[in-house]
Amino acid sequence: MKFVRMVKSAPDVVKADGTNLGMMPARAMKYCEPLVTASRQGWYLYPPVDFYLLWTGSEVLYRLGAEGEWTLLDRLYLTDFVQDYRDTCPPELEDNYPPFLDVFPEGDIVQIGTGYSLIGDEGQCHWVRGPINLPSNAAYDCFEAMIDSSWFCSPLFINVKLRKQDVPISFPRHRPLLQVVQLPNSILPKTVLSPPEIGEMKDASPEFWQAWARGYEKRNEGRSGSYAGEQRRKNVEYADSE
Known part of the structure; x- marks a missing residue:
């Protein structure tokens, strides 16, 4: 598998190591191997910039950095990235760049990009989800997704549903935005490959x-x-x- 950094300011991809960035309780680290094993699966990806979102109940506002101005969010492109992309990509692809933030028609659902794309190995898919066993943010929920990255090259993003109204929600560059876990793509078909036996x-x-x-x-x-x-x-x- 290969991550491609498309936004220069995007932090490095970090392998999850089971410590939950040092926040795993000491007793869990020593004795609870199932918890540690789950926590060390995959890789952390972070926002490429510090930003805030605010859900008013009818629309979403965003602010870049702590000193930026609140602006109505429709679809936001990072200006430096757009220019860098156009300078780098093949000419026929110069308009094929993804937004950093995008509001869904539901109003309170926002797509957030990491500044990376991913192409997987043959026979592999990727589970994109919120960070495993890290303290969750009560202000939003993460939607989970599974991508057949063995053939589909896509920007890496996550969709979040904003829960708190009229409260600024912080998305700092130092906190993982999502976790990507590699899995075999045999799990993707809708049919159950091996139905479980259920007994009394x-x-x-x-x-x-x-x-x-x-x-x-x-x-x-x-x-x-x-x-x-x-x-x-x-x-x-x-x-x-x-």
Whole structure:
């Protein structure tokens, strides 16, 4: 996979490392391997500029930086990017540049660009979502999306629904805007590839109860982090087998 920085001011793409940018609780880091594993999937992408949004209830205003003026948002292009794009791209593509901010017809939904595009590897797709296990912002919700980036080259953006009215919502360059996780594109078809078997406890097999007993012993043997230690050993085995 390859990220292409199209806006020069866009911060570097950062690999998620499971620490949640140092905000992961120490006990979770030491003992809760499922939480750490989820948090280290994929890459963080950030806004290319500091900006604010404000939802009035009928329209969205934006402000670039802390000292900028509030302006009605329709579709915003970053001026320096547009000129740089036109100077760099093939002549026949000089008008094919994406906006940085775009308001949807619903009024309270805004598309926010990262200043990057992405082209994936064969057989891969990408899950674009809000940052995993980072404290969420109560002022907006992130819509999640899955892109078949093995064939579709697209600017990387996220759509957010503004929740708070008449309150400036900050989007700083130092805070991740979204997280991109690479997955196999076999998960994309609408058909369920392997329908799950759903059974009742009274019909559970001896193998289920044996697995249940092993898990229960791990959780209750009195030693914190027993699952984490075992899973880390298995992770080494998985890596060695590739």
